[in-house]
Amino acid sequence: MPDGILEAVSKRPSIPCGESPFVLAVGRLNVRKNLARLIEAFVRVARDDPKPDLVIAGCVDGAYVPITVPDDMTARIHFLGHVTDNELRWLYENCDLFVCPSLDEGYGLPIIEANILGAQVIASDIQVFRESNIAVGYFDPRSVDEIASAIRHGLDGINSTVAGHLTWEGVVRNIRDVIYNARRHSNAPKP
Template identity: 30%
Template sequence: MKFPHTGLYYYCQNLGEAINQLLADEHQPLMQMYLPPRKKLILSPEPYHLIERKWHKFIQPFLMDCRIWHAPFQSGRILPNKKRFPKLKVVLTVHDLNVLHEGKPEAVQQKSLAHTQSLIDQSDAVVCISEFTKNDVLTHCSVGDKPIQVIYNGQNKLPDAIGDVVAYKPKREFLLGIGYLNQKKNFHVLLPLLQDNPDLELIVIGHQDDPDYVARMEQSAQKMGVQERMHLLGRVSESDKVWYLRHCKALVHPSLAEGFGLPVIEAMQFGKPVFLSTLTSLPEVGGSAAFYFPDFEASTIQEVYQQGMRAYGTTVSQEQIIQNAARFDWNKSAQHYLALYQSLME
């Protein structure tokens, strides 16, 4: 949770809070959340927060009475030494094996897989956040006889938008993209929509972690003559994100690889039309309430967008979109995780 405004950050925050709410309702001891140093956090302090200290490398007194350790990410760096704590059970959540779907060099793929496999080997149960990820794990990793199941993420708790947007207020109707700005997110394939629809702007919010990709997008937009209607805003506040979600014409998410795709259901809970790639977990999350790009040719992007906007409100209703988002609920996720924890302690 050192990196706010990311899917993993909200996964940890929302799941932890949902589990502790269920435990509090049952008058049970709360789950401790092991967090990075306080200076790197934006969370308000809570009694159940356990802050990482440098001396934890040598001694972890908090593990003496710990029954379940939940490692929330397949590339995590912190896992208890089970030789020292043989009664401790470890649950590992695998969000994705996206390294296999991003065109990375074979050596990079194998290094990432080896690390994930080492965590699986040290775990007692594995959770995946989509069926697609589960299939990837079973295909490329060795789980043995460990239980493996899918527990979906829930909807993020979005704050109410108060007042006007701060970052940038569009002058026209706009399409919204949310996510890290890099090659994997594939936002550049959307630029032809601006060429064919002069009444539209494109706004992309999220950390710009690949400067070369950002520069290529800007160069492409300039060549197409649409640079004034493309706005790559980087990180914005949560209230600004909510404003963009409430006011956008549609969410566009042509990603090449996702473990889940939280922006999809963030937009859907507002009844917005959502346009996705057909890759990895996205069809699983968007269901029949989303529109899909079968490829990324400019003509296909434009055709799917036009057909989808014509279908929006008729064959695909706002209510259908909202109901699809409602399938994903942190309270349900927390119930499934608690049941898994309990099964390992029996």
């Protein structure tokens, strides 16, 4: 994790949502990040619950299809674009739920950052996120129903078995364990 986020001084970004709870997603805006399904799932949740907003931080990058937000949800779904490390730290520290609906990830740094800074994390049920072992709930990223259900459970606090907040040293230890176990199972030479 870049030191910037750990050394940053928390600063509230300019977001139109007030004191209401908010769900946070962070990452580049591209098809792989699965934001269209996240928004569709959030809309289902928001139509039943008037409190939460959805905040998405990140810039357009790569293959991106503009996402249509229903007219009745434009005041509750906020695209921030690029945020500074100070603003990102504030978002992680103050969100009620961090969600990462990616279809595929190389490592998934945002869920590590969110966890280290105290956010409750739900994530796609993909191998890289399972290996990090920090999410309180996993969902099929191709299922809007499962994403919506995970958001509801996360906001309701039903998931009480938080895997624990990691330190950066814990993240490195997890990576080493995964590499060691992969080598052991493939009969490759040990480090």
